[in-house]
Amino acid sequence: EIALTQSPGTLSLSPGERATLSCGASQSVSSSYLAWYQQRPGQAPRLLIYGASSRAAGIPDRFSGGGSGTDFTLTISRLEPEDFAVYFCQQYGSSALTFGGGTKVEIK
């Protein structure tokens, strides 16, 4: 089973600032099968990025994903008020899917 470690646990930023979230894998994620999800309080997770760098339908271009192998990043270029939420990475390259522990992006 591939373990995913997200850092930092909490990111305190102001609207308009840039956010960079990290996701590290215990072994290489095949074919960059890495996704990012956003979860707002009381809501189900929403797919943001798949294939490490492809935006899902309807996702604004201020969200971008990068990386390969064992190191991946999610960048939010300029934080909007609705972006303050929890973000999870997930790998789906093995038969057992796994999630990272999450990064909370909070208003500073």
Added chain:
Amino acid sequence: EVQLVESGGGVVRPGGSLRLSCAASGFSFEDYGMSWVRQAPGKGLEWVSGINWNGGSTGYGDSVKGRFTISRDNAKNSLYLQMDSLRAEDTAFYHCARGGYGDYKGSSLDFWGQGTLVTVSS
């Protein structure tokens, strides 16, 4: 519009059983892999189980292997999770989520239901 609606949650004693259902609409259910993902209150996401389009291939997380069984009925556009030998640590919201065309493996989860709460307590 894709919709996934879970049901069947509730309070159950340790060692008991529960069967969750997920009703799918707005897409060709029989063509897609599906997964169950759970989230303990205030905690992170944990993948529980996945199934391919015809039920011929399934997978489970280590924490539920041998206790939970995933299945589907394509004629009823429904996904199920049979949970046996429940433990306190199984307490969580259980979400169903759509996987990829054909299989749950090799694809992200692009649509999610709101979840149903399972509480395991004596």
